[in-house]
Amino acid sequence: MNTIPLEVLEASLEEGRYTSIGSYPKFMVAGNRDCLCWDCVEANASEIVRTHTEKDVKDGWYPVAIEANWEDPELYCDECGERIESAYAEPETA
Numbered sequence: 001m002n003t004i005p006l007e008v009l010e011a012s013l014e015e016g017r018y019t020s021i022g023s024y025p026k027f028m029v030a031g032n033r034d035c036l037c038w039d040c041v042e043a044n045a046s047e048i049v050r051t052h053t054e055k056d057v058k059d060g061w062y063p064v065a066i067e068a069n070w071e072d073p074e075l076y077c078d079e080c081g082e083r084i085e086s087a088y089a090e091p092e093t094a
Contacts, residue, residue, distance in 0.1 A: 003031075003064055006052055012066045013045050024068035025085040027075070031062035037077035037084045044079075 004012075017026055017038035028036045028048070041048065044061060051061040069075050073089040076082065 003052060003055075003062070004066060006049075009049065009052060009063055009066070013041070013049075017042075019068055022068075022087075024070070024087045026066055027069055027077070027084045028063055029065040029067060030060055030078075031057050031064050032060050034060060034078035035075060035084065036079050037082055039082070040077055040079040 012026065018024060019026060026038055028038075028041045030036060036044075048061045048063055050056075051059040052063055056062060069084050069086045071089045072084075072086055073091070075084040075086065077084055
């Protein structure tokens with residue numbers, strides 16, 4: 001199973017919920033294909049790093065990718081159920 005390098009994971013955690021270029025909203029894809037919002041990623045960062053370090057691919061926190069949500073208005077966190085912010089598909093406000 002592919003994973004992101006530990007230094008990329010740590011840099012992304014340090015960077016915060018938005019990408020450093022363009023400030024796009026990020027989320028994590030776990031090894032079990034769950035999508036995790038950035039609040040859940042931050043709340044469970046130590047477990048995510050531990051799982052990565054131990055290469056425990058069966059653990060639900062195993063990080064496969066850190067992605068930007070470009071245009072999916074229906075992307076929800078599999079941990080907390082909250083909607084994951086998108087870069088270009090946010091609801092219009094009146």
